Amino acid sequence: MIRVGIAGAAGYTAGELIRVLISHPQVELRYLQSESHRGEPVGRVHRDLIYTNLKFSDLDLTGIDVLFLCMGHGMSAQFLERHPVPASVRIIDLSHDFRLKSNAGDFIYGLPELNRERIQGAWHVANPGCFATAIELGLLPLAKSGLLPAHVSVFGITGATGAGQKPTEETHYSHRAQNLSVYKAFSHQHLAEIRETLSGQDEDVQTDIAFVPVRGCHARGIMVNAVFESERDLSEIRSVYAACYEGHPFTVMSDEPVYLKQVVNTNYCFVHIERQDRNVLVTSVIDNLLKGASGQAVQNMNLMFGLEETMGLGLKASYF
Template sequence: MKINIGIIGGAGYTGGELLRILLNHPQANISFVNSKSQAGKPVYHTHGDLLGETELTFADEQDFSKADVLFLCSGHNESKKFLAANVIPESVKIIDLSTDFRDESEGFVYGLPELQREKIKTANKIANPGCFATSIELALLPLAQAGLLKDDVHVSAITGSTGAGQSLSATTHFSWRNNNISIYKAFTHQHLKEINQSLQALQADFGKAINFIPYRGNFTRGIMANVYTKFDGTIQEAQELYKAYYAAHPFTHVSEASEIDLKQVVNTNKCILHLEKHGDNLLISSVIDNLTKGASGQAVQNMNLIFGLDETTGLKLKPVGF
């Protein structure tokens, strides 16, 4: 059975990644891809990596009856406007990649499979998690499930330039970003709300501070989040806890190597975690690709779960290691 797919806002980074994955997904049929700015143009004119992969053309209009699932890839606050302006048949599943419904309002389910896979399977509307949120939540969920988040959490995380989206700004120009690094939204990043929500879903009494310092990196793809908090157990106990939590989750892996790096996950739907014990602190390093596990890959993982497919279908992607 083919899944008929509609994409709204297909000209941006997440739309391009979604197309790349779905064009090679054995059960996917892309019925239409919408872009107001690129309507009438071949998809490969915008996404040059898709030259020779598809003859799809961006459309301005869309026939929702042709879709089993609708991916919303427009900017934040645009999904609410789109859904308010259009009547979507109840039979069409919706997967939103913006921040608009991550509080699980209006019937949306928060789409982090490692947190609530069974709930996702029966959902009609999915709010795809944020990229920083995904990397940080995966670093902390095993502790929350065990009720072991007893102190403040400290996070230092760096993201590639694609995390800012395709629209140009002063901090996304190559001449500014290259050979440069900066922090932004220290302690106030918008993903903190969904991170707290997810942790409290497993540990209801968690109310400590999450001290989050986000960095802009001078590379294009990937997130490394270094997270530490107090932990009374040994490193062996921590590793056992994390391996047990993620044993049934195919994309999240605990590495016992001396270190991990971004090239292990870029271009994949993986999250790799690394644990170290320093005094009373447990340091959890978490690496993901912000455009795949942090966005479009996770959206396809959610689609697979909704339609009863193995969640790895179309997502067995190899990293570019060198």
């Protein structure tokens, strides 16, 4: 059994992580650290879990095999400075602190479709961002095969859980329901890791990703639509994708157009490609809290510990 500790266990992504790990056949949840909720039953915060006896507790860096860091962006680096984690403990960080090469140290970028072998040997993994995961999985096969064009227009729509747990004007139900709004046009914070991931596949390509994120009126899930011009045949493009994702259990090519709820509450990414004249559309959908965060973190844990990549991740889609 893998002994797991979670730091920052009262947040959204930690909640999802607990929901997944609680049924994972090879995991023993050793503690759920939360400063603000120490001593309280977990079900007080993650209220579907009232049937468990789990409690929030203090940090304890001994007696675990892996530590998940579920703190806010910028907090993980601080945390690791204050709390030296023993070399025997693996770390999976869900923040953006160690994703970029300039800050990564020995952290491996935890996108299994790109880095599976390196993750299998890693002690420290930086889990990708949610939009980054959806966009990268939509464009990675092109980047790997040198087909990425110089300009891609990318439209992403994300749910309210993407904005985190803190109630704000933008996540107020009265505002958000039946609404749509653009934010951070061309300047989303995930662009850096996206550019690094895609350009890292082919030094010659400097692709301009014109990314427009939209706040949707749903709770869970990201849909990304990437549009670009290409001379290639649709069948050639599809072959490149099929080859790239063969053997990757969670990224699935769909012959039919995809829709968001096919993957909500699962760890899947579904990808669909269409083309008309010179215009190509690649649609990718994920659950931002699972494949875009906690599910991918468990996938990485499975890889790091030599388990079946899909273990504990056979999650039932909510679908409706």
